[in-house]
Amino acid sequence: MPAVGGIVSDNKKEYPGNLTPFVMATCIVAAMGGLIFGYDIGISGGVTTMPSFLRKFFPSVYRKKEANQSTNQYCQYDSQTLTMFTSSLYLAALLSSIVASTVTRKFGRRLSMLFGGILFCAGAIINGAAKAVWMLIVGRMLLGFGIGFANQSVPLYLSEMAPYKYRGALNIGFQLSITIGILVANILNYFFAKIKGGWGWRLSLGGAVVPALIITIGSLVLPDTPNSMIERGQKEEAKTKLQRIRGIDDVDEEFDDLVAASEASKQVEHPWRNLLQRKYRPHLSMAILIPFFQQLTGINVIMFYSPVLFETIGFKNDAALMSAVVTGTVNVVATLVSIYGVDRWGRRFLFLEGGTQMLICQILVTICIAAKFGVDGNPGDLPKWYAILVVLFICIYVAGFAWSWGPLGWLVPSEIFPLEIRSAAQSINVSVNMIFTFAVAQVFLTMLCHLKFGLFIFFAFFVVVMSIFVYFFLPETKGIPIEEMGRVWKTHWYWSRFVTNVDLPYGGLEMGKNGQPVKQI
Ligand code: BGC
Numbered sequence: 001m002p003a004v005g006g007i008v009s010d011n012k013k014e015y016p017g018n019l020t021p022f023v024m025a026t027c028i029v030a031a032m033g034g035l036i037f038g039y040d041i042g043i044s045g046g047v048t049t050m051p052s053f054l055r056k057f058f059p060s061v062y063r064k065k066e067a068n069q070s071t072n073q074y075c076q077y078d079s080q081t082l083t084m085f086t087s088s089l090y091l092a093a094l095l096s097s098i099v100a101s102t103v104t105r106k107f108g109r110r111l112s113m114l115f116g117g118i119l120f121c122a123g124a125i126i127n128g129a130a131k132a133v134w135m136l137i138v139g140r141m142l143l144g145f146g147i148g149f150a151n152q153s154v155p156l157y158l159s160e161m162a163p164y165k166y167r168g169a170l171n172i173g174f175q176l177s178i179t180i181g182i183l184v185a186n187i188l189n190y191f192f193a194k195i196k197g198g199w200g201w202r203l204s205l206g207g208a209v210v211p212a213l214i215i216t217i218g219s220l221v222l223p224d225t226p227n228s229m230i231e232r233g234q235k236e237e238a239k240t241k242l243q244r245i246r247g248i249d250d251v252d253e254e255f256d257d258l259v260a261a262s263e264a265s266k267q268v269e270h271p272w273r274n275l276l277q278r279k280y281r282p283h284l285s286m287a288i289l290i291p292f293f294q295q296l297t298g299i300n301v302i303m304f305y306s307p308v309l310f311e312t313i314g315f316k317n318d319a320a321l322m323s324a325v326v327t328g329t330v331n332v333v334a335t336l337v338s339i340y341g342v343d344r345w346g347r348r349f350l351f352l353e354g355g356t357q358m359l360i361c362q363i364l365v366t367i368c369i370a371a372k373f374g375v376d377g378n379p380g381d382l383p384k385w386y387a388i389l390v391v392l393f394i395c396i397y398v399a400g401f402a403w404s405w406g407p408l409g410w411l412v413p414s415e416i417f418p419l420e421i422r423s424a425a426q427s428i429n430v431s432v433n434m435i436f437t438f439a440v441a442q443v444f445l446t447m448l449c450h451l452k453f454g455l456f457i458f459f460a461f462f463v464v465v466m467s468i469f470v471y472f473f474l475p476e477t478k479g480i481p482i483e484e485m486g487r488v489w490k491t492h493w494y495w496s497r498f499v500t501n502v503d504l505p506y507g508g509l510e511m512g513k514n515g516q517p518v519k520q521i
Contacts, residue, residue: 015254015481017163017246023170026245027161029218031173033113033154035211036120037147038181041303042328043204044086046189046321049307052198057133058082075449081133086304087441088137092144093151094434100152101427105271108224108232109160112153117216120146121209128206136205143208144434150215151430155414156422160225161245164481168342168411175407176335181211182303183328189307190321226255227419230262257483265420272424280425282495283417286474287428293466294409295436297358298459299401301444302327302394309448315387323391330395334402346478347408348470354404355467361397362460365390369453405466409433415477416485 047053054062061079096119104112123142130136154174162170188207192200226245229238238258242251275284302309306327310320338350368390413429447455475488475495489499 015164015246016250017248017254019163019166020245020247022247023161023163023245026222027158027170027173029222030113030154030157030161031170031177032211032214032218033116033150034174034177035181035184036116036143036150036208036215038178038183039185039208039211040089040143040147040181041178041300042182042185042324043189043208045304046186046193046307046324047201047204048082048085049311049320050189050193050198050201053201055198057085057130057136079445083442083445085133085136085140087438089140089144089147090434090438090441092141093148094144094431094438096145096148097152097427097430097434098148100149100430101271101423103149104153104156104228104426105231105423108228109153109157110219110222110224112149113157113215113219113222116146116149116153117212117214117219118146119143119149120212121216124206124208124212127208128202130202130205139205146212148430148434151410151433152423152426155410156426157222157225159411159414159482160227163246165479166343167415167482168347168478169339171411171414172335172339172342172407174410175402176332176339179328179331179335179402179406183325183332186321186324186328190318190325193318193321227258227262230258231265231419235259254481257481261419261483265418267420271421275421275424275428279499280421281498282489282492283421283425284428286416287413287425288432289469290409290413291429291433292436293462293469294405295433295440296459296462296466297401297405298362298440298456298462299398299406300437300440301455301459302398304441305444306394310387310391326391327395327398330398331402331406334399335407337399338403338407341403342407342411343478346476347412348474348476350404351408351470351474352467354400355463355470357400358397358404359460359463359467361393361400362456362463364393365397366453366456366460368393369456412474412477415482416488418486419483 048058051062054065058079058081061082064079100112100115103115119142123139123144123146125139126135126142127139130139155171158171158174159167185204185207189204192203194200195203223241223245226238226242229235229241239251239255242255242258243249246254274280275287306324307320310323315323341350368386372386414426417425444455447458451458473494475492477485477488480488486499489495
């Protein structure tokens with residue numbers, strides 16, 4: 001029986017090709033799509049702690065917070081309209097990622113990115129100019145539509161463009177730009193909150209126009225991926241493009257495989273219904289479970305609400321925003337570690353190490369909060385060292401996420417789907433991610449109020465489950481060309497029961513240079 005995460009390695013295919021400046025440049029521009037997502041994740045938490053913003057749109061929360069200085073800290077922000085402001089975006093993103101699947105498949109990855117950028121621009125302008133809560137929510141929904149398009153298309157674009165040996169690193173460019181977006185949003189909140197007259201939140205929300213313009217203009221200058229061009233019948237152009245991207249003339253082997261994958265995908269009329277076929281069971285399971293687990297790490301409790309959380313554990317408003325900047329910086333730096341390691345150490349190692357690190361920190365944070373806040377949420381005077389310790393544990397937790405589930409939650413799904421279901425399966429991935437991002441955003445403040453310190457244990461439980469899942473069920477995908485991915489299922493101890501040779505390209509035969517079969521996988 002093959003090893004738990006193992007693959008047969010002696011018949012690996014190697015396509016020639018370099019990491020050309022051309023491919024680097026296109027991937028950097030495309031990865032900017034993550035900026036709009038990240039900016040948004042980071043901006044809402046800070047804005048909702050700005051007193052002028054709360055007074056204007058959520059007066060009841062504002063009054064409760066003012067009146068509630070010394071009583072139950074766990075519940076001061078518990079308001080359904082306030083969470084609706086944060087989470088409405090993710091509902092919209094969920095819906096649009098489904099539409100984006102068709103656009104991405106029929107019209108190319110680029111056009112989806114363009115739509116994403118334009119919708120996001122509109123949302124940012126409405127939010128910056130908001131006069132009532134409904135404008136805030138409409139604006140956030142437009143931002144959400146934009147994000148649905150971008151998150152559907154950018155990871156696919158990156159994985160298809162990249163030479164397979166560098167696919168992990170280039171794809172994580174997307175996550176890196178998400179984390180940069182979050183950090184920039186945290187820094188801007190810190191400064192804008194200080195603006196006299198209390199209109200800084202308008203700059204915070206309206207500032208989203210900048211990343212939106214970057215991806216809009218970027219998508220106009222980017223080339224489409226060869227995979228997508230072949231899929232849309234532009235074979236000749238696709239080959240020339242592939243030669244340009246790889247920086248060599250001899251791209252025949254890779255090109256032929258792309259064409260074969262595209263032919264296979266043409267047989268498929270209903271990509272959605274198709275996903276239910278037995279041979280796609282591993283893909284479907286991953287498309288659902290990976291984003292589910294990513295959100296159940298609890299990361300967005302920190303990303304959305306860290307200023308709120310830090311205020312709850314005793315920081316002043318200013319210090320709370322500053323601590324969010326600190327966690328944001330750790331998030332960016334740790335993502336760089338992942339870029340360095342993902343194609344060297346592999347996906348499974350990062351998942352398992354990151355999971356263990358997160359688990360330990362969640363337990364430590366629970367102990368800290370339980371010790372001081374108890375069940376009544378009334379901490380008395382909190383010493384400074386205590387708050388610093390909590391921030392430190394939270395930083396180590398964020399680092400664990402940032403080199404494991406953060407980037408890999410987008411990378412792994414984008415590299416495992418065969419072309420014929422790629423777009424549809426990626427939509428499922430984005431939708432599930434958004435449903436659970438929504439759920440966590442929507443219930444977190446209420447959960448904090450009721451579960452109190454137990455909240456962190458809730459997420460810690462899921463971290464244990466997901467690590468066990470990775471250990472037994474996630475095969476290693478490092479260094480395998482995308483169109484060859486079928487073999488990792490075929491050789492996996494569990495998934496092999498769903499995937500047979502007939503389901504693989506060329507019936508599972510390894511093809512040699514001359515187009516003759518060499519051996520059976
Ligand atoms: C997740 C987001 C999260 C972010 C944090 C992303 O991969 O999808 O939900 O907020 O990482 O860096």
